[in-house]
Amino acid sequence: MYRYDEFDQTFVDQRVEQFRSQTSRRLSGELTEEEFKPIRLMNGLYLQLHGYMLRVAIPYGTLNALQMRTLADISETYDKGYGHFTTRQNIQYNWPKLEDTPDILADLASVEMHAIQTSGNCIRNVTADHWAGVAADELADPRPVAELIRQWSSLHPEFSFLPRKFKVAVTGAPADRAAVKFHDIGLRMHLNDAGERGWEVIVGGGQGRTPMVGVTVREFLPEEELLGYLEAIMRVYNLFGRRDNKYKARIKILIHETGAEEFSRLVEEEYARAPRPSVEVERKELDRISAYFAPPQYETLSALQPDLEGRKLENPEFARWVRTNVGAHRVTGYGIVNISLKPAGGIPGDATAEQMRTVADLAERFSHSEIRVSHHQNLVLPDVKLSDLHEIWTVLSADGMGEANIGLLGDIIACPGLDYCALATARSIPIAQSISRQFSDPSRLEDIGPLRVNISGCINACGHHHVGHIGILGLEKKGKEFYQVTLGGHSGTDASIGGVLGKGFSEDEIAGAIETIVDTYLGIRGDSESFLECIRRVGTPPFKEALYAPA
């Protein structure tokens, strides 16, 4: 993975000292809260319902064992001994004190981490396929480009006071695990006939109040042109994006109101006008970064693993976990271990300091010290020998992380909701807990098959309910929380936005409603037809009938 050189390190160190001075000016009253706000936001510090929240960047979801241990230490020294992994592959601490945050940032800088631009109206931390570099279906590792974008977007002098936040996601695989069609800019790698890499540029996707699938403005942008082209898009957005209404300020609204064709024309005009970064330098810099992502030395292993097969026969629970949680690695004899942070009745994405250290130890022993955070709020050990799976599963299970539910109904994505967030209209976490408790039988989950449940506690959609196969949106009416259900959303290559079923449900009813939806699906599904395929075939009527027909 990428390591800082002296320049990256000095840059981040200077930034910590700058924030230390800014924080003391806020504490002394020299800066008003209004003026401090954009400064703290650009350093990841939010003001929440109960106090400050610090969001730490995990660029493209990749970190090493030492960094994970530092995250664990920070949670104990400055917070309540746990952290929350987010849908943007970051980690949040919910209880830091303002006066401690410069020290937290200094601790992060000591292990090549920061919280720069994890919030605010700037280019946010870039996200990527959490299986980048190891997935069997991948064309090439997208992370060198993601790192190039991280550096390019860090304190960008022109684009740090945008109309609204700006999110970029990249993938190097045909199967979209990074939701590139739901970002302000999504980048998907393609190879041309000569085998050269280029990027499909998708703009204007997003969720929130106005969910939209992004539109492709370039099918194949040569890699060396990437930053110049991104700047042209950013420039058009910075100049013409709406600033009169924060709910209409994202680039998707600009594209919607301008029209995709006209927007594309403006970008091309701007691109033709502006000087480009030097192509030669871009190539050199990409080559320099790419060297850090060279694959580790893999052993030549057999595809046949008699010991593993024997363990699976002995222990059906282990066999199930291998089926549900281990992804296909591009090297024979290796697997991608997906660690569920979704125990039945747990808070999605939360990990204790002890759990973080357990994962760090496992990464050191079994996965070249590397760890990933997925946008599904789970963790990944990307480079595991299949012969080590049983030991890893044993250790994870002993520490509450052995749940066999990746991609299944128990693997719920949820925003923090009204338990933490000042914007929320309803709680999300208790809903996730009651559903995961209701669907805790692993054999039943496996029988139901792939099914994504996403829960947001308000229309800002941080729990991505628009792309849940089952989406749940928490609202409030006359002081009572209620939950609206959508069906058929999907964030993959064949992206779609879920449609609302009908009248909402109370907190007590919602798990039962999910039960009814699942039972309806089980009753009508065809052979090996997934929940999403079934919805796409039959639409919502059978589900509405089951939920709302008078008994």
Place this chain on the structure above:
Amino acid sequence: MPLLERNGQISDDLWIAVGDDEDLPAQGDTIVSYGRLPLDAPGRLGISLSNDLDVGGLDLQVDGLSLIVLNFPSFADGRAYSQARALRQDLDYSGELRATGHLLPDQLGFMVEVGFDSFDLQTDRFPVERWTEALEAVTLTYHRHLSRTGQSPIIAARHAG
């Protein structure tokens, strides 16, 4: 009001801002709005651009201009950063570029990098050293092709030679 230059010097502002309904003074350096061009000025001529103009697409003759003033109605409104970059790079403007409006010391680094030379400090809320310190807070930048920066581009140092 004091003016801060990007080298940290503080000076008095001797330019005369002339309102759209006002006549030009008989002498002195004057600033008018973009809409009043073309214009014969008594001394050096400067213009003020509102931040909703697409500078790169303007047919603006920058040759006769000694000063361009860009506006920040709120510190959170970042359009003038893109205008500054366009003036420097698309229109090859090489005269003085000044920021005015609601500025914060913490933004000076960005402003210098996109090409601003001077800052109209419309407030005495911050001690002078806060502004000058801010000019030096971050000495490195990842940005590679903004030519007038006082900061050192990382990419140039990395790939020198």
